[in-house]
Amino acid sequence: MQSLCRDCGRYKPEKEVQLGICDECFNHGAPRTSPPTSVVSPSAASIVPDIIITTSIDVPRREIDKVISIVAAEAALGVNVFRDIANSWRDIFGGRSASSQNALREARTACLDELKREAAAVGADAVIAVALNYNQVSTGGSGGSILFVAASGTAVKLTNP
Known part of the structure; x- marks a missing residue:
C-alpha cells in the first residue's frame, strides 16, 4: 500500500511515510522543482x-x-x-x-x-x-x-x- 507525502506530493511505500511526510522529505526537505500534485486551498487548510x-x-x-x-x-x-x-x-x-x-x-x-x-x-x-x-x-x-x-x-x- 502507498501513502501520499504532503510535502512533495508523491506516493511512497507506506513504511516510508510517517505522519504524512516521507523519509526523503523529512531528512532532506521536499524537492521544489515542481509544485505538489495535490494543492490544499487556504480555506481547506x-x-x-x-x-x-x-x-x-x-x-x-x-x-x-x-x-x-x-x-x-x-x-x-x-x-x-x-x-x-x-x-x-x-x-x-x-x-x-x-x-x-x-x-x-x-x-x-x-x-x-x-x-x-x-x-x-x-x-x-x-x-x-x-x-x-x-x-x-x-x-x-x-x-x-x-x-x-x-x-x-x-x-x-x-x-x-
Missing part, C-alpha cells in the same frame, strides 16, 4: 477535523482499536510591547489581565486545532492523554516576548460505536 481530544487515557463508551502514534503541535504567539506594559501595571496593582488571558486562550486554541489536524493526517479518530505545556521567551531589547504552547498526545483509532 483552516478546516479543523472532528477529532476527539481528551486528557484521559480512554474515551468514554468507546474502545480503542489501535494506537497509531504520538502526535504533537505547537503554537507561538507574539506578545507586543503594549500588552507587556499593561501586564507590568497588573504586577504592581494586582488583578487579572484580560489581555494575557486572551493571548493564552488564542495560543491554546490554535495549538489544539493543529493537534486535531495532525491526528487526522495519520488517520486517527481521537487523541488521548493530551498534555499542554506553556512557556514564554523574551525577544530581547524590543520589549516583546513570544508565548509558546505545545500539545502532545497519543493518536488512536476507535472502534465504531
Whole structure:
C-alpha cells in the first residue's frame, strides 16, 4: 500500500511515510522543482477535523482499536510591547489581565486545532492523554516576548460505536 507525502506530493511505500511526510522529505526537505500534485486551498487548510481530544487515557463508551502514534503541535504567539506594559501595571496593582488571558486562550486554541489536524493526517479518530505545556521567551531589547504552547498526545483509532 502507498501513502501520499504532503510535502512533495508523491506516493511512497507506506513504511516510508510517517505522519504524512516521507523519509526523503523529512531528512532532506521536499524537492521544489515542481509544485505538489495535490494543492490544499487556504480555506481547506483552516478546516479543523472532528477529532476527539481528551486528557484521559480512554474515551468514554468507546474502545480503542489501535494506537497509531504520538502526535504533537505547537503554537507561538507574539506578545507586543503594549500588552507587556499593561501586564507590568497588573504586577504592581494586582488583578487579572484580560489581555494575557486572551493571548493564552488564542495560543491554546490554535495549538489544539493543529493537534486535531495532525491526528487526522495519520488517520486517527481521537487523541488521548493530551498534555499542554506553556512557556514564554523574551525577544530581547524590543520589549516583546513570544508565548509558546505545545500539545502532545497519543493518536488512536476507535472502534465504531
